[in-house]
Amino acid sequence: MNSKERVITAINLKRPDRVPLDGYFRQDVWAKLEEHLGTKDAEKIMEALGLDIRYTMLEPSSAFTERAIPSPWQIPEIGMGRKNLVIKRDNGWLEDEYGICRIPNSNGLYWVYTYHPLAEAGLEGIKKYRFPHPNLEERYRGVRSDVSRWGNKYFVAVELWNIFKTSWELRGFDRYMMDLTQEPKLVETLADRVLEHRLEQSKQLVKLGVDMMVIMGDIAAQETMMISPRMWRKYFKPRLRIWLEEVRRQKDIYFMFHSDGNMEAVFSDLIEIGFDIINPIQPECMDVVKIKNLFGNQVCLHGTISCQKTLPFGTPEEVAAEVKQRIASCSQNGGLILSPSNTIQPDVPLENILTLYETAKNTTL
Secondary structure: OOOOHHHHHHHHHHHOOOOOOOEEEOHHHHHHHHHHOOOOOOHHHHHHHHOOOEEEEEOOOOOHHHHEEEOOHHHHOEEEEEEEEEEEEEOOOEOOOOOOOOOEEOOOOOOOEEOOOOOOOOOOHHOOOOOOOOOOHHHHHHHHHHHHHHOOEEEEEEEEOOOHHHHHHHHHHHHHHHHHHHHHHHHHHHHHHHHHHHHHHHHHHHOOOOEEEEEEOOOOOOOOOOOOOOHHHHHOHHHHHHHHHHHHHHOOOOOEEOOOOOOOOHHHHHHHHHOOOEEOOOOOOOOOOHHHHHHHHOOEEEEEOOOOOOOHHHHHHHHHHHHHHHHHHHOOOOOOOEEOOOOOOOOHHHHHHHHHHHHHHOOOO
16 A cells, blocks of 8 residues: 555555554654754655655745744744744744734743734624635645645645634633633634634635645643533534535545544544544543544544653653554554654654654554
């Protein structure tokens, strides 16, 4: 099988030739791989690791690009597009195309928010907010090129923030969490506007031939969900259903839902909505084998390898053992795409990264 065939086989709950592989890497971690493998060619590195999924992305508008600079910090997703573009304000805030501002946190590895454009908005302000225009041709040039380059051999995915994540980033997390109980009309109006925006982006992406959309954004924390399952079902489940159904009227593509944390309470809801894959099944937060036993005949699992314990603190032998255990317990009849359960951090030894992928490639299903 080639990579695309391997991934599609696993998603369809059939047995591929080996477990499909995926992964997310900070730039500083990627630099270690470049040095070790003696190349800066990203494609060669992905091939060496055995990664089967390729990720494309939207770009900002030309108007934003003309005013922006690459982020001065190696922080994932602080800016827009491949170059991580931001507008640097005079006060040092880094602004994205949605008007959301951030600054690096104390260790420079991630960020804190400093400005949310709808923090003080009332209902009319929510209605008047101007989302970045979703249909500009320049946003999709890279997607078109990537699909052309990878489309026959690799499974091509694109990530979009979900309605909950986009809403609270625009509004501010604390304010938005109060809105959910105190301002239901405002929450619903903003959710509908975010859905409309994401649908327009999705319909453009479908035309270009991506294989899968990854709906990103955490709805859960380490032990439980950020909001009650009842509230999630009220505001977000029906809109996610519309999102998937509207896109699939245009083309029947795959959808993956991503949330860190323990989201077991809504697992069956996500399957009912129509998600094909759920990620990352954090082993510190949910019992991976239990989830496989409960839902493994309905949905493909993605992730499952510990980024909190085994990868940063385990020995290579412990990494290899976890990989083998996941494949043995979760890949029966397909249904598993193996990956670290989050972005690999700088404290993960290079040997553990290499062990993960070499073990997976050489483990018989």
